[in-house]
Amino acid sequence: MNAAPITTSLREIDDLPSPRGLPLLGNLHQLPPATHHLTLERWAAELGTPYAFRFGTTPVTVWNDIELSHAVMRERPHRYRRYAPIENILKEFGCNGLFSIEGAAWEPQRRLVMQALSIPHIKAFYPTLAAITERLRRRWEAAAREARVVDMTDDLKRFTVDVTSALAFGEDPNTLENERxxxxxxxxxxxxxLMARVNAPFAYWHYVKFPRDRKFDEALIDVHRHIRELMARARARMREEAAAEACATPLGETPHAPRNLLEAMLALRDAPDSGITDDEVAANVLTMLVAGEETTATSIAWALLFLGSDDALQTRVATSARRVLEGSTVCPSYGAMRELDLCEAVCTEASRLHPVAPYLSFEPLEEVRLQGVRLPAGTKMFMLNRPAMMDPNNYADPGHYDPDRWLHDHRHESASQRGAHEPRAYLQFGAGPRVCPGRHLAAVEMRLVVSMLTANFTARLATNPADIREVCTFTAVPSEMPMRLALR
Structure with a gap:
């Protein structure tokens, strides 16, 4: 007798487990913007994944499968796109650059940005990176001598803004030495x-502006004025240099290539029939400024939570850094910087426990069927990052802060020696064709700042570590990171 065939019915979104909500509001009242990522993770633990919640009447599916996350990111941009409200709102901000842009416009912009953030370009830029790091050291030395508590998150954002501006646009605003x-x-x-408007039940700002909206609009006008001035100065330099080189360059030789991202974008924009507008160039300038400031500064800040509350770890990192720096206040060369693996590892491990990007958001461009669930085109998908990084199948003793798990020697021990270690579960820079182009620059900045800090100072948290909370402002930032520094 033949057994009856086993069939698995296809589930619809409405069949998925869901937290109880309210008519029309859905689950909005349960998702305060600053901590909504923690609620999404709690629901995943209670309901399992996939589950669905509702922004008003719009369903959002939530997943935490690492293989599925990689599969979705491999199929961008042709089968999946980023969560559409992000692009729509960034268009309104004039900030729809490489991070959020979709479709055919993405690839040429990607090539430009990858060139600006390539390893050879960053290696050539290293002396400027070291000089900006020395500027940060001087700022911290002054605070140490005056026994002032330092707002580390603010200082780190100043550092990353100066680095990004100098690298990508050829101008250094020196926010570290100019207090305001x-x-x-x-x-x-x-x-x-951006977070507030993405999570708003409707686009209220199209109809009424609250004081916060008016203040933001005024700030955005000033930011775009600053960017257009950057572009104008870059064009003037390019014209002057082109005229000088036309006289000095022998016939048949090519004048110099663009020296930074802004010059490359402007050269492409001004080429005949480029199809690129000044607005698109400005959007990418703003994207670089925001992305370069927030994510790297936050990763380093989370590392300070652990360094500032663990004397033995800080001493170990300091000893390692001082050996590489050989008496210098800042790592003296790109080659030496490559020896600072532990300094990057303390940041990587901190962002495993406190992911800067707590989830990634996507939509399919066509109907797809994932894990037995039918998702129509445009279905909202949130892919949680932390559950996989806290899974003992991916990382041994996942709740324990252990930078050694990321070091080269440790990773090459046998599985029985080191326990589980699945690097693919760490998705802070994304994956697939749209992996973050700034990941190498971020690693260099982490190594420079952590080595400079530990080699020159002892750092102690100026608050109870238990009082430092995750606050989601699109990225998950520490609520505070005050520290007292003392000269070594």
Missing amino acids: VLIQEQLAMLLPM
């Missing part, structure tokens, strides 16, 4: 406003 730089304050408003 307007562009710094204005950029800090963008991601929180």
Whole structure:
């Protein structure tokens, strides 16, 4: 007798487990913007995944399968796109650059940005990176001598803004030595406003502006004025240099290539029939400023939570850093920087426990069927990052802060020696064709700052570590990171 065939019915979104909500509001009242990522993770633990919740009447599916996350990211941009409200709101901000742009416009912009953030370009830029790091050291030395508590998150954002501006645009705003730089304050408003509007039940700002919206609009006008001035100065330099080189360059030789991202974008924009507008160039300038400031600064700040509360770890990192720096206050060369693996590892491990990107958001461009669930085109998908990084099948003793798990020697021990270690579960830079182009620059900045800090100072948290909370302002930032520094 033949057994009856086993069939698995296809589930619809409405068949998925869901937290109880309210008519029309759905689950909005349960998702305060600053901590909504923690609620999404709690529901995943209670309901399992996939589950669905509702932004008003719009369903959002939530997943935590690492293989599925990689599969979705491999199929961008042709089968999946980023969560559409992000692109729509960034268009309104004039910030729809490489991070959020979709379709055919993505690839040429990707090539430009990858060239600006390539390893050879960053290696050539290293002396400037070291000089900006020395500027940060001097700022911290002054605070140490005056026994002032340092707002580390603010200082780290100043550092990353200076680095990004100098590398990508050829101009250094020096926010570290100029105490009140307007562009710094204005950029800090963008991601929180993006989060607030992405999570709003409707586009209220199209109809009424609250004081916060009006203040943001005024700041955005100033930011775009600053960017257009950057572009104008870059064009003027390019014209002057082209005229000088036309006289000095022998016939048949090519004048110099663009020296930074802004010059490359402007050269492409100004080429005949480029199809690129000044607005698109400005959007990428703003994207670079915001992305370069927030994510790297936050990764380093989370590492300070552990360094500042563990004397033995800080001493070990300091000893390692001082051996490489050989008496210098800042790592002296790109080659030496490559020996600072432990300094990067403390940041990587901190962002495993406190992911800067707590989830990634996508939509399919066509109907797809995932894990037995039918998802129509445009279905909202949130892919949680932390559950996989806290899974003992991926990382041994996952709740324990252990930078050694990321070191080269440790990773090459046998599985029985080191326990589980699955690097693919760490998705802070994404994966697939749209993996973050700035990941190498971020690693260099982490190594430079952590080595400089530990080699020159002892750092202690100036608050109870238990009082430092995750606050989601599009990225998950520490609520505070005050530290007292003392000269070594």
